[in-house]
Amino acid sequence: MLPKVDLSDIADELTRLGDEIQRAYEDSEQAVDPAPQVSLSGFAQLLDAVRAGEADSHGGSAQLLRAATGAEPDALLDHGLGLLRQLAEVARRLNQESHAQAVEVLVVPFTCWMLRRGAELQHPEEVVSALATLANSLEEPDELAELYGLMDEIADGIGADRIQGMDPTDPTDPWLILLINRGIVATRSHQPALMEAAFDAIGEQLPDHAPYFFREGMGQMETLNYPTQVRELMQRYFDKWCSGQRLH
Template sequence: MLFPILDLSYIGQRFDAIAPAVVSAGMQAGVKDPDNSPTALQQAMHRLMELLEILIDQVESADEATHTSLDELSELGDYGIKLLVDFSTIAAGLEMPRESEEMEDLTLPMALWIVRHQGELRTLEPVINSLARLANRFREPSQLQQLYDLSVELIQAMEPLMQQEPTRIELAHPWSILVMNQAIIATRSYQPELIEQAYETLCRLLPDQAPDFFREGMEQMDAQNYPQLVKEVVEKYYNLWGQPRTLH
């Protein structure tokens, strides 16, 4: 499993495994902004995790989650994602690329935790960065299947929001990257059924961008030596979407 148990304890434990080295480096480097130092961000994250634990206990003990409680969960969850991004940025500035990537990668389980508790995902770009890194790292079909399933979960949670203004405008670019990344993950899995599902989603959600995607996909098939079964699916969608349309 990509995330053994996807809960706040897992996120907190991973954060606490990464943060101390960055805090130590920040103290040695004498980070000037006390409100945006690794130490301050570490403390802010610990406070946030406590608040989220209290809030989720309240939500789960109530007969029905209220709009106010879910909005608060969305707001605090979004703050958590931004704290992780800030920490990642500071780690990069301290020339700690591994810790920077690992901290940004925590935005993916945080995003999944938010949507699984009926919250809204309001910051998407770092989550997509994490998803893309995992896609580049994994090679086994079972791993890519898991990653594909997570991308489906994110897209299904985000789709209703993408029908609303101003969310649709604000998140249009990262949303399109998420949908295309899902199709890329499916293609790399070499599983025709997943590829078909992902391509249908792509055509439905991004019809204007689908033709370029399938044209580029055809170019990659021979260059990357994809299996024949995969090539056949890509060629099918290329023939449907990728060729210039003419009027008759």
């Protein structure tokens, strides 16, 4: 199930996870630093501060956030991501892998909430990783279509400098991973309109990767029982990118 882009829901889920991580911390015989409560308290304080950033526009929200916190929305977003990362690392050191992953997933709704209030995502690595975790946990096309919407928001919120600095030869580049994963999620949503938008972006921004993506996509069409309209659309992009001189 997708997390809601809502500060109260984020806070409630973090309280639930934090209680369990704190119990594991108290029961642990190994020394783990910092204590989970450090991250939990810091994030709770941050949520209280950013709740002031409610306005009818991105610019208005950003102005309210600056007035309430004395910090730029980008910096507040980075701070929140850092606190969640710190808590997930503590959970992992306590052998609470499932709780660590659940904490990491919360970076998605928190990021989207901040983006809607004027922040720009300068360091997308962990958010892109969390989106992949969510995609792997979903099966229903409607939920995948909803996830596609969140992926779009995050793609739109990534700083232009980060996108321009993409290294298409690096398979770990977060912008490349996001575009590819968004194409996969669009396909699994069974919605041709989402597929076209995602596929066009891959062709425009990752032309060297496009033939491999659509060749792999056609292989999935043959392996899995995709609807006719999905198969036909994938075939069209396969024909465009994987025929003639493009085949290599």
